[in-house]
Amino acid sequence: MVAGVRLDEILAVLRAAGEPTRLRILSLLSRGERSVKDLTDILGQSQPRISRHLKLLGDAGLVERHPEGTWAFFRLVERGIGGRLVSEMIAMSDPDDTVLRRDIERLEAVREAHATLAGRYFSANAAKWDEIRSLQAPEKEVEARIEALVPRDLDLLVDLGTGTARMLELLADRYRRGVGIDLSQDMLHYARSRLDSAGVRHAQLRQGDVYNPQVDAGSADVIILHQVLHFLDNPALAVREAARLLKPGGIAIVVDLAPHDMEQLRENHAHRRLGFNREQINGWLEEAGIAPGETFDIGSGEPGKLTVTIWSGRGIAVPDTTVAA
Secondary structure: OOOOOOHHHHHHHHHHHOOHHHHHHHHHHOOOOEEHHHHHHHHOOOHHHHHHHHHHHHHOOOEEEEEEOOEEEEEEOOOHHHHHHHHHHHHHOOOOOHHHHHHHHHHHHHHHHHHHHHHHHHHHHHHHHHHHHHHOOOHHHHHHHHHHHOOOOEEEEEEEOOOOOHHHHHOOOOEEEEEEEEOOHHHHHHHHHHHHHHOOOOEEEEEOOOOOOOOEOOOEEEEEEEOOHHHOOOHHHHHHHHHHHEEEEEEEEEEEEOOOOOOHHHHHHOOOOOOOOHHHHHHHHHHHOEEEEEEEEEOOOOOOOOOEEEEEEEEOOOOOOOEOO
16 A cells, blocks of 8 residues: 655656556556667557657656667656556556556567567577587476575566576566576577576566666665676676675575586687686685675586686675665
Protein backbone atom coordinates (compact mmCIF):
# COMPACT_ATOMS: atom_id res chain seq x y z
CA MET A 1 0.00 0.00 0.00
CA VAL A 2 1.32 3.45 -0.95
CA ALA A 3 1.16 5.81 2.02
CA GLY A 4 2.52 9.22 2.94
CA VAL A 5 2.56 10.54 -0.63
CA ARG A 6 1.79 14.17 -1.39
CA LEU A 7 -1.25 14.88 -3.55
CA ASP A 8 0.76 16.68 -6.24
CA GLU A 9 3.06 13.65 -6.58
CA ILE A 10 0.10 11.31 -7.05
CA LEU A 11 -1.43 13.66 -9.62
CA ALA A 12 1.84 13.86 -11.59
CA VAL A 13 2.01 10.08 -11.84
CA LEU A 14 -1.66 9.75 -12.77
CA ARG A 15 -1.37 12.45 -15.45
CA ALA A 16 1.63 10.70 -17.01
CA ALA A 17 0.13 7.21 -16.85
CA GLY A 18 -3.47 8.22 -17.57
CA GLU A 19 -3.50 7.60 -21.32
CA PRO A 20 -4.21 4.26 -23.04
CA THR A 21 -0.93 3.89 -24.91
CA ARG A 22 1.16 4.90 -21.92
CA LEU A 23 -0.69 2.42 -19.70
CA ARG A 24 0.02 -0.28 -22.28
CA ILE A 25 3.70 0.70 -22.34
CA LEU A 26 3.90 0.45 -18.56
CA SER A 27 2.26 -2.96 -18.67
CA LEU A 28 4.74 -4.18 -21.28
CA LEU A 29 7.74 -2.82 -19.38
CA SER A 30 6.56 -4.64 -16.27
CA ARG A 31 7.53 -7.79 -18.19
CA GLY A 32 11.07 -6.63 -18.89
CA GLU A 33 13.03 -3.87 -20.59
CA ARG A 34 12.23 -3.09 -24.21
CA SER A 35 13.62 -0.93 -27.00
CA VAL A 36 11.65 1.74 -28.84
CA LYS A 37 11.54 -0.54 -31.88
CA ASP A 38 10.11 -3.36 -29.79
CA LEU A 39 7.34 -1.07 -28.56
CA THR A 40 6.54 0.24 -32.05
CA ASP A 41 6.28 -3.33 -33.34
CA ILE A 42 4.05 -4.43 -30.46
CA LEU A 43 1.80 -1.37 -30.30
CA GLY A 44 1.66 -0.68 -34.04
CA GLN A 45 2.46 3.01 -33.63
CA SER A 46 5.13 5.23 -35.13
CA GLN A 47 8.56 5.68 -33.57
CA PRO A 48 8.09 9.45 -32.94
CA ARG A 49 4.79 8.81 -31.17
CA ILE A 50 6.18 6.06 -28.96
CA SER A 51 9.22 8.22 -28.18
CA ARG A 52 6.96 11.09 -27.06
CA HIS A 53 5.07 8.77 -24.74
CA LEU A 54 8.32 7.43 -23.30
CA LYS A 55 9.60 10.97 -22.72
CA LEU A 56 6.47 11.87 -20.77
CA LEU A 57 6.79 8.72 -18.68
CA GLY A 58 10.48 9.40 -18.13
CA ASP A 59 9.89 13.01 -17.12
CA ALA A 60 7.38 11.77 -14.55
CA GLY A 61 9.91 9.34 -13.11
CA LEU A 62 8.04 6.21 -14.20
CA VAL A 63 10.54 4.78 -16.69
CA GLU A 64 14.27 5.08 -17.16
CA ARG A 65 16.33 5.02 -20.34
CA HIS A 66 19.62 3.18 -20.82
CA PRO A 67 21.55 3.76 -24.06
CA GLU A 68 23.22 0.81 -25.73
CA GLY A 69 25.23 1.86 -28.77
CA THR A 70 22.79 3.47 -31.20
CA TRP A 71 19.86 1.85 -29.38
CA ALA A 72 18.14 2.68 -26.13
CA PHE A 73 16.28 0.36 -23.78
CA PHE A 74 13.57 1.41 -21.37
CA ARG A 75 12.52 -0.16 -18.08
CA LEU A 76 10.23 0.69 -15.21
CA VAL A 77 11.63 2.71 -12.34
CA GLU A 78 11.38 0.36 -9.39
CA ARG A 79 11.91 2.75 -6.53
CA GLY A 80 10.34 5.99 -5.39
CA ILE A 81 6.77 7.17 -5.59
CA GLY A 82 6.38 6.48 -9.31
CA GLY A 83 7.63 2.92 -9.03
CA ARG A 84 5.32 2.16 -6.12
CA LEU A 85 2.22 3.63 -7.74
CA VAL A 86 2.86 1.98 -11.12
CA SER A 87 3.40 -1.37 -9.43
CA GLU A 88 0.00 -1.08 -7.76
CA MET A 89 -1.73 0.01 -10.98
CA ILE A 90 -0.30 -2.93 -12.91
CA ALA A 91 -1.26 -5.34 -10.13
CA MET A 92 -4.87 -4.11 -10.38
CA SER A 93 -5.10 -4.53 -14.16
CA ASP A 94 -7.14 -7.41 -15.57
CA PRO A 95 -4.80 -10.00 -17.18
CA ASP A 96 -7.68 -11.08 -19.43
CA ASP A 97 -8.23 -7.59 -20.82
CA THR A 98 -8.45 -7.96 -24.61
CA VAL A 99 -6.00 -5.15 -25.41
CA LEU A 100 -3.41 -6.18 -22.83
CA ARG A 101 -3.67 -9.82 -23.81
CA ARG A 102 -3.06 -8.92 -27.47
CA ASP A 103 -0.05 -6.82 -26.45
CA ILE A 104 1.41 -9.80 -24.56
CA GLU A 105 0.92 -12.04 -27.58
CA ARG A 106 2.78 -9.55 -29.75
CA LEU A 107 5.48 -9.25 -27.08
CA GLU A 108 6.00 -13.03 -27.25
CA ALA A 109 6.32 -12.79 -31.05
CA VAL A 110 8.95 -10.07 -30.67
CA ARG A 111 10.84 -12.21 -28.16
CA GLU A 112 10.78 -15.16 -30.53
CA ALA A 113 12.17 -12.98 -33.33
CA HIS A 114 14.97 -11.77 -31.05
CA ALA A 115 15.74 -15.35 -30.06
CA THR A 116 16.05 -16.33 -33.72
CA LEU A 117 18.47 -13.48 -34.45
CA ALA A 118 20.47 -14.13 -31.29
CA GLY A 119 20.65 -17.81 -32.14
CA ARG A 120 22.14 -16.99 -35.52
CA TYR A 121 24.78 -14.82 -33.89
CA PHE A 122 25.62 -17.47 -31.34
CA SER A 123 25.73 -20.17 -34.01
CA ALA A 124 28.17 -18.10 -36.04
CA ASN A 125 30.48 -17.99 -33.02
CA ALA A 126 29.63 -21.36 -31.53
CA ALA A 127 32.84 -23.01 -32.66
CA LYS A 128 34.87 -20.53 -30.60
CA TRP A 129 32.71 -20.98 -27.50
CA ASP A 130 32.70 -24.75 -27.82
CA GLU A 131 36.48 -24.87 -28.24
CA ILE A 132 37.06 -22.97 -25.00
CA ARG A 133 34.40 -24.98 -23.12
CA SER A 134 36.05 -28.22 -24.22
CA LEU A 135 39.31 -27.09 -22.58
CA GLN A 136 37.81 -26.12 -19.22
CA ALA A 137 36.65 -27.86 -16.09
CA PRO A 138 33.06 -29.17 -16.11
CA GLU A 139 30.68 -26.21 -15.98
CA LYS A 140 28.26 -27.97 -13.64
CA GLU A 141 30.92 -28.23 -10.93
CA VAL A 142 31.90 -24.59 -11.34
CA GLU A 143 28.30 -23.39 -11.24
CA ALA A 144 27.46 -25.54 -8.23
CA ARG A 145 30.34 -23.94 -6.31
CA ILE A 146 29.18 -20.45 -7.31
CA GLU A 147 25.63 -21.22 -6.18
CA ALA A 148 26.97 -22.36 -2.82
CA LEU A 149 28.68 -18.99 -2.34
CA VAL A 150 25.66 -16.83 -3.15
CA PRO A 151 22.99 -16.42 -0.43
CA ARG A 152 19.29 -15.93 -1.08
CA ASP A 153 17.10 -12.86 -0.58
CA LEU A 154 19.62 -10.44 -2.07
CA ASP A 155 18.54 -6.98 -3.09
CA LEU A 156 21.09 -6.36 -5.87
CA LEU A 157 23.45 -8.69 -7.73
CA VAL A 158 25.84 -7.18 -10.29
CA ASP A 159 27.54 -9.25 -12.99
CA LEU A 160 30.45 -7.34 -14.55
CA GLY A 161 31.33 -8.54 -18.04
CA THR A 162 28.09 -10.51 -18.16
CA GLY A 163 28.67 -12.05 -21.61
CA THR A 164 25.82 -14.49 -22.21
CA ALA A 165 24.21 -13.50 -18.87
CA ARG A 166 24.60 -17.06 -17.62
CA MET A 167 25.28 -15.87 -14.06
CA LEU A 168 22.12 -13.75 -14.01
CA GLU A 169 20.15 -16.75 -15.24
CA LEU A 170 21.79 -19.26 -12.89
CA LEU A 171 21.24 -17.10 -9.80
CA ALA A 172 17.89 -15.59 -10.75
CA ASP A 173 16.16 -16.99 -7.67
CA ARG A 174 18.69 -15.36 -5.34
CA TYR A 175 18.18 -11.64 -6.07
CA ARG A 176 15.43 -9.08 -6.32
CA ARG A 177 17.33 -7.00 -8.87
CA GLY A 178 20.14 -8.08 -11.16
CA VAL A 179 22.35 -5.91 -13.38
CA GLY A 180 24.62 -7.29 -16.07
CA ILE A 181 27.16 -5.04 -17.77
CA ASP A 182 29.02 -5.80 -20.99
CA LEU A 183 30.77 -3.72 -23.63
CA SER A 184 29.67 -5.87 -26.59
CA GLN A 185 26.33 -4.92 -28.09
CA ASP A 186 26.12 -8.27 -29.92
CA MET A 187 26.62 -10.16 -26.68
CA LEU A 188 23.99 -8.05 -24.95
CA HIS A 189 21.49 -8.88 -27.70
CA TYR A 190 22.18 -12.56 -27.17
CA ALA A 191 22.09 -12.20 -23.37
CA ARG A 192 18.79 -10.32 -23.47
CA SER A 193 17.23 -13.04 -25.61
CA ARG A 194 18.55 -15.70 -23.25
CA LEU A 195 17.06 -14.02 -20.19
CA ASP A 196 13.75 -13.52 -22.00
CA SER A 197 13.63 -17.20 -22.93
CA ALA A 198 14.43 -18.18 -19.33
CA GLY A 199 11.67 -15.93 -17.98
CA VAL A 200 14.09 -13.73 -16.04
CA ARG A 201 12.29 -10.38 -15.83
CA HIS A 202 14.04 -8.84 -12.83
CA ALA A 203 17.50 -8.50 -14.39
CA GLN A 204 18.71 -5.52 -16.39
CA LEU A 205 21.41 -5.48 -19.06
CA ARG A 206 23.48 -2.39 -19.71
CA GLN A 207 26.18 -1.62 -22.22
CA GLY A 208 29.16 -0.34 -20.32
CA ASP A 209 32.76 -0.65 -19.32
CA VAL A 210 33.81 -2.81 -16.36
CA TYR A 211 36.33 -0.06 -15.56
CA ASN A 212 33.49 2.43 -15.07
CA PRO A 213 30.22 0.58 -14.47
CA GLN A 214 27.12 2.74 -14.22
CA VAL A 215 25.98 1.36 -10.87
CA ASP A 216 25.71 3.22 -7.56
CA ALA A 217 28.73 2.82 -5.31
CA GLY A 218 28.12 0.68 -2.24
CA SER A 219 24.85 -0.71 -3.59
CA ALA A 220 25.58 -4.35 -4.49
CA ASP A 221 25.09 -7.32 -2.19
CA VAL A 222 27.03 -9.57 -4.57
CA ILE A 223 29.47 -8.71 -7.37
CA ILE A 224 30.56 -11.35 -9.87
CA LEU A 225 33.46 -11.23 -12.33
CA HIS A 226 32.95 -14.45 -14.24
CA GLN A 227 35.58 -15.37 -16.86
CA VAL A 228 36.23 -11.72 -17.72
CA LEU A 229 39.57 -10.70 -16.17
CA HIS A 230 41.70 -12.62 -18.67
CA PHE A 231 40.32 -10.40 -21.46
CA LEU A 232 41.40 -7.17 -19.76
CA ASP A 233 44.53 -5.04 -20.00
CA ASN A 234 44.09 -3.91 -16.39
CA PRO A 235 42.28 -6.62 -14.40
CA ALA A 236 43.32 -5.09 -11.06
CA LEU A 237 41.37 -1.94 -11.93
CA ALA A 238 38.27 -4.02 -12.67
CA VAL A 239 38.59 -5.63 -9.22
CA ARG A 240 38.86 -2.16 -7.63
CA GLU A 241 35.71 -1.05 -9.44
CA ALA A 242 33.90 -4.17 -8.26
CA ALA A 243 34.93 -3.35 -4.69
CA ARG A 244 33.66 0.22 -5.07
CA LEU A 245 30.18 -1.04 -5.92
CA LEU A 246 30.07 -3.57 -3.07
CA LYS A 247 28.23 -2.99 0.19
CA PRO A 248 30.27 -3.43 3.38
CA GLY A 249 29.96 -7.13 4.09
CA GLY A 250 28.87 -7.79 0.51
CA ILE A 251 30.27 -10.77 -1.37
CA ALA A 252 32.71 -10.58 -4.29
CA ILE A 253 33.20 -13.62 -6.51
CA VAL A 254 35.90 -13.91 -9.17
CA VAL A 255 35.87 -16.86 -11.54
CA ASP A 256 38.76 -17.23 -13.96
CA LEU A 257 41.41 -19.54 -15.31
CA ALA A 258 44.36 -20.77 -13.29
CA PRO A 259 47.78 -20.15 -14.90
CA HIS A 260 48.30 -22.09 -18.15
CA ASP A 261 50.47 -22.02 -21.27
CA MET A 262 47.91 -22.21 -24.07
CA GLU A 263 49.15 -19.36 -26.23
CA GLN A 264 46.50 -20.12 -28.86
CA LEU A 265 43.95 -18.53 -26.57
CA ARG A 266 45.73 -15.20 -27.04
CA GLU A 267 45.81 -15.56 -30.80
CA ASN A 268 42.38 -17.07 -31.43
CA HIS A 269 40.20 -15.83 -28.57
CA ALA A 270 41.60 -12.43 -27.54
CA HIS A 271 42.80 -13.59 -24.12
CA ARG A 272 45.17 -10.96 -22.72
CA ARG A 273 46.24 -13.02 -19.72
CA LEU A 274 47.02 -16.73 -19.50
CA GLY A 275 45.29 -17.25 -16.17
CA PHE A 276 45.95 -16.02 -12.63
CA ASN A 277 47.37 -17.61 -9.52
CA ARG A 278 45.64 -17.54 -6.15
CA GLU A 279 47.94 -14.95 -4.60
CA GLN A 280 47.55 -12.54 -7.51
CA ILE A 281 43.76 -12.24 -7.31
CA ASN A 282 43.70 -12.33 -3.51
CA GLY A 283 46.24 -9.51 -3.50
CA TRP A 284 44.04 -7.40 -5.76
CA LEU A 285 41.02 -8.14 -3.56
CA GLU A 286 42.86 -7.02 -0.43
CA GLU A 287 44.18 -3.86 -2.08
CA ALA A 288 40.63 -3.01 -3.16
CA GLY A 289 39.21 -3.39 0.36
CA ILE A 290 37.84 -6.91 0.10
CA ALA A 291 38.83 -9.53 2.67
CA PRO A 292 39.71 -12.73 0.74
CA GLY A 293 37.70 -15.79 1.66
CA GLU A 294 37.63 -19.31 0.29
CA THR A 295 39.41 -20.18 -2.95
CA PHE A 296 38.66 -23.27 -5.00
CA ASP A 297 40.43 -24.92 -7.92
CA ILE A 298 38.23 -27.01 -10.19
CA GLY A 299 39.89 -29.14 -12.83
CA SER A 300 38.79 -32.00 -15.02
CA GLY A 301 41.78 -34.14 -14.05
CA GLU A 302 42.57 -34.65 -17.72
CA PRO A 303 45.92 -33.65 -19.24
CA GLY A 304 45.82 -30.59 -21.46
CA LYS A 305 42.69 -29.20 -19.80
CA LEU A 306 42.33 -25.83 -18.12
CA THR A 307 41.70 -25.41 -14.40
CA VAL A 308 39.09 -22.90 -13.23
CA THR A 309 39.71 -21.05 -9.97
CA ILE A 310 37.00 -19.39 -7.89
CA TRP A 311 37.97 -16.63 -5.45
CA SER A 312 35.57 -15.13 -2.93
CA GLY A 313 35.73 -12.30 -0.42
CA ARG A 314 33.72 -9.81 1.60
CA GLY A 315 33.75 -6.04 1.44
CA ILE A 316 35.45 -4.45 4.42
CA ALA A 317 36.11 -0.89 3.26
CA VAL A 318 33.56 1.90 3.50
CA PRO A 319 32.64 2.41 -0.16
CA ASP A 320 32.64 5.67 -2.08
CA THR A 321 29.13 7.14 -1.90
CA THR A 322 29.25 8.90 -5.25
CA VAL A 323 27.44 7.61 -8.33
CA ALA A 324 29.62 6.59 -11.28
CA ALA A 325 29.53 9.27 -13.94
